[in-house]
Amino acid sequence: MSTLAEPHLEPQETTIVPPSGWFALDLAPTWEYRQLLFFLTWRDLKVRYKQTALGAGWAILQPLLATIIFTVFFGRVAHLSSEGVPYVIFAFAGTLPWTYFANAMTNGSNSLVAAASMITKVYFPRMALPISAVFGCAVDFLCAAVLLIPLMAWYGEAPTWRLLALPAFFLLATGAALGMALFLSALNVSYRDVKYVIPFLTQMWMFATPVVYSAANLKQPWRTLYGLNPMVGVVEGFRWAIIGTGPAPGLTTLASVGTTVVLLIGGAAYLRHVDQSMADVI
Amino acid sequence: MSQYAIKVSDLSKRYIIGNTTSSYGTLAETIVSVVKTRGSRPERREMWAVRDVSFEIPPGETVGFIGRNGAGKSTILKILSRITKPTSGEASLRGRVGALLEVGTGFHGELTGRENVYMNGALLGLTRSEIDARFDDIVAFAEVEEFLDTPVKRYSSGMMVRLAFSVAAHLEPEILLVDEVLAVGDLAFQRKCLGKITEVASAGRTVLFVSHNMAIIQALCTRGIYLNHGGVHTDGPIDHAVGAYLRSLEQQSEALDLSLRTDRRGLGEIRVSEIAIRSPSDASGTLTTGRPAEFVFKLTGVMNAITITFVIYDQLGHPVTKVSSAQPAPQDIWEAQDEPHFECLVEALAIVPGRYRLDYTLSSGVGDQDHLEGAAYFDVVEGIVGGRPVSMGEWGGDLVLTTRWRGPTAGVS
Numbered sequence: 001m002s003t004l005a006e007p008h009l010e011p012q013e014t015t016i017v018p019p020s021g022w023f024a025l026d027l028a029p030t031w032e033y034r035q036l037l038f039f040l041t042w043r044d045l046k047v048r049y050k051q052t053a054l055g056a057g058w059a060i061l062q063p064l065l066a067t068i069i070f071t072v073f074f075g076r077v078a079h080l081s082s083e084g085v086p087y088v089i090f091a092f093a094g095t096l097p098w099t100y101f102a103n104a105m106t107n108g109s110n111s112l113v114a115a116a117s118m119i120t121k122v123y124f125p126r127m128a129l130p131i132s133a134v135f136g137c138a139v140d141f142l143c144a145a146v147l148l149i150p151l152m153a154w155y156g157e158a159p160t161w162r163l164l165a166l167p168a169f170f171l172l173a174t175g176a177a178l179g180m181a182l183f184l185s186a187l188n189v190s191y192r193d194v195k196y197v198i199p200f201l202t203q204m205w206m207f208a209t210p211v212v213y214s215a216a217n218l219k220q221p222w223r224t225l226y227g228l229n230p231m232v233g234v235v236e237g238f239r240w241a242i243i244g245t246g247p248a249p250g251l252t253t254l255a256s257v258g259t260t261v262v263l264l265i266g267g268a269a270y271l272r273h274v275d276q277s278m279a280d281v282i
Numbered sequence: 283m284s285q286y287a288i289k290v291s292d293l294s295k296r297y298i299i300g301n302t303t304s305s306y307g308t309l310a311e312t313i314v315s316v317v318k319t320r321g322s323r324p325e326r327r328e329m330w331a332v333r334d335v336s337f338e339i340p341p342g343e344t345v346g347f348i349g350r351n352g353a354g355k356s357t358i359l360k361i362l363s364r365i366t367k368p369t370s371g372e373a374s375l376r377g378r379v380g381a382l383l384e385v386g387t388g389f390h391g392e393l394t395g396r397e398n399v400y401m402n403g404a405l406l407g408l409t410r411s412e413i414d415a416r417f418d419d420i421v422a423f424a425e426v427e428e429f430l431d432t433p434v435k436r437y438s439s440g441m442m443v444r445l446a447f448s449v450a451a452h453l454e455p456e457i458l459l460v461d462e463v464l465a466v467g468d469l470a471f472q473r474k475c476l477g478k479i480t481e482v483a484s485a486g487r488t489v490l491f492v493s494h495n496m497a498i499i500q501a502l503c504t505r506g507i508y509l510n511h512g513g514v515h516t517d518g519p520i521d522h523a524v525g526a527y528l529r530s531l532e533q534q535s536e537a538l539d540l541s542l543r544t545d546r547r548g549l550g551e552i553r554v555s556e557i558a559i560r561s562p563s564d565a566s567g568t569l570t571t572g573r574p575a576e577f578v579f580k581l582t583g584v585m586n587a588i589t590i591t592f593v594i595y596d597q598l599g600h601p602v603t604k605v606s607s608a609q610p611a612p613q614d615i616w617e618a619q620d621e622p623h624f625e626c627l628v629e630a631l632a633i634v635p636g637r638y639r640l641d642y643t644l645s646s647g648v649g650d651q652d653h654l655e656g657a658a659y660f661d662v663v664e665g666i667v668g669g670r671p672v673s674m675g676e677w678g679g680d681l682v683l684t685t686r687w688r689g690p691t692a693g694v695s
Contacts, residue, residue, distance in 0.1 A: 016373040121387040123364040
């Protein structure tokens with residue numbers, strides 16, 4: 001027998017009806033299961049770094065190694081412009097959010113298919129899976145972001161008040177990654193092609209984003225149009241906040257925010273649509 | 283207004299079975315099929331897993347769902363637990379719903395027992411404080427205190443099942459849906475689980491229970507719903523429903539009419555007219571792992587040197603074993619019969635529980651006379667081989683060996 005003093009609530013009534021085409025986002029169940037989000041995120045992290053020799057060190061190494069490679073090839077060999085700051089810190093300010101975005105999109109996209117056995121056996125808001133996958137990568141990002149401190153100290157970049165804007169750009173990157181993850185994970189349920197498309201998508205997207213190069217000289221209206229790639233707003237925002245290069249956030253950033261909102265709403269709506277038959281298809 | 287815990291009206295669920303082998307497509311397949319559809323309709327078969335099912339369950343009633351595999355029992359539970367959506371109809375549930383459709387869903391081998399309890403609890407809809415409050419009960423019930431901080435990949439399967447059941451059993455929902463989960467674990471623990479379910483039921487909660495074990499169903503439930511081909515066949519007092527089910531099973535195992543089959547191959551001078559697959563030791567005819575089974579093939583006639591060979595396939599279509607009368611042995615009995623038939627007694631059906639298909643080939647000296655694929659389907663339920671309970675073969679193939687161990691420590695189960 002339970003000794004719990006359970007609050008006596010009105011009996012909740014659940015009505016189960018057939019699927020009805022596209023319908024409202026209905027985010028309430030996901031909110032109700034927010035603790036599941038926490039546990040899923042934590043499980044992702046724990047399982048990811050278990051039985052790896054370096055553990056969470058990989059979270060730091062990934063953007064660091066990318067930065068070193070980019071510095072050697074694009075900075076030293078190809079002599080790409082870094083807007084007057086050391087190429088290392090220029091590249092790190094780009095690879096830090098980019099690694100986060102790319103990993104979050106990739107892990108998020110596989111999250112539903114990887115949990116197929118759970119989806120067919122137990123009810124829970126499916127949206128929790130891509131969301132928690134993105135959150136797990138966000139924790140990695142926070143670990144890697146700590147590297148900023150020694151890097152900025154070494155290259156004598158004094159922190160400014162602009163650094164306070166960093167969380168906002170982090171949120172923007174999270175939104176963009178989540179929007180893509182929601183959409184691609186749902187698409188992956190019916191079309192396993194997604195798995196093969198993602199590496200190419202990530203690679204092309206990186207070249208379309210000023211991670212290794214500077215897009216500061218781009219003229220209007222192309223600048224704003226370029227901002228429709230949400231990662232343009234993110235990477236330029238990171239550079240501006242960390243080292244003060246490039247244009248201050250403006251129309252380009254707004255365009256990125258706009259795309260991100262569209263991605264989030266569209267991704268969530270598509271996932272909810274797929275959700276209706278997910279357990280039968282996956 | 284009537285008081286109900288669960289009300290189901292005209293519930294139907296249709297599955298589309300395409301002729302592609304995979305259930306999910308690739309983009310290319312979809313494009314190809316869209317292009318093809320312009321000319322002709324693609325070959326798709328519909329299957330109604332549940333058709334026009336209606337019932338109402340008052341709060342506090344314990345209801346058993348019975349029927350053959352594929353009768354729609356599990357689909358109804360999946361709809362009620364919101365895993366899948368119905369194709370038409372409606373269901374209403376009053377109160378918090380807890381579903382235990384498969385033990386151990388969401389368990390991760392790398393996480394410790396303690397971590398999995400929290401993870402699993404959250405998955406089943408408990409909040410952290412609710413899990414905290416139940417934690418000691420859950421662990422005590424599962425009897426895994428010493429192993430709480432060991433990754434569950436090091437657990438024996440018995441320990442894993444106990445912990446998983448324990449989490450779900452402590453959900454304390456107003457409506458509990460249980461699907462054939464008690465088949466796992468040893469007998470002592472099965473009894474403990476049953477006790478827990480009885481406790482839940484007597485606390486005034488509504489329980490929906492699916493099992494192939496009629497003894498458990500009859501002990502636990504007051505009302506039975508016998509489903510057949512997706513529809514309600516009998517809905518009434520549990521003994522009534524179980525009786526109806528067992529009678530239909532007998533009829534089924536007595537005769538499988540093969541005369542309507544047009545997909546036979548072979549010379550056709552003599553044929554198999556009827557196949558019966560039954561258990562000689564069980565009145566209901568239900569085949570049980572580790573128990574004897576009898577395969578009877580009635581023939582339309584006799585010829586010189588006829589032999590019969592049948593192959594059993596599992597649900598994945600993998601052959602399990604080939605059985606043939608072509609190689610005689612001393613224990614065989616060959617004699618003249620009034621009604622010619624081959625009778626094959628399997629002393630112990632050492633295959634895991636599940637659904638199987640049977641193909642046969644009837645041959646005479648001049649060649650194959652009659653060959654039929656998918657001639658019969660039969661279900662095998664959980665049983666015991668060599669003193670060890672055998673449950674659904676999720677990981678390890680179809681065969682069960684009788685074994686004797688010697689080693690430093692006994693397993694915990």
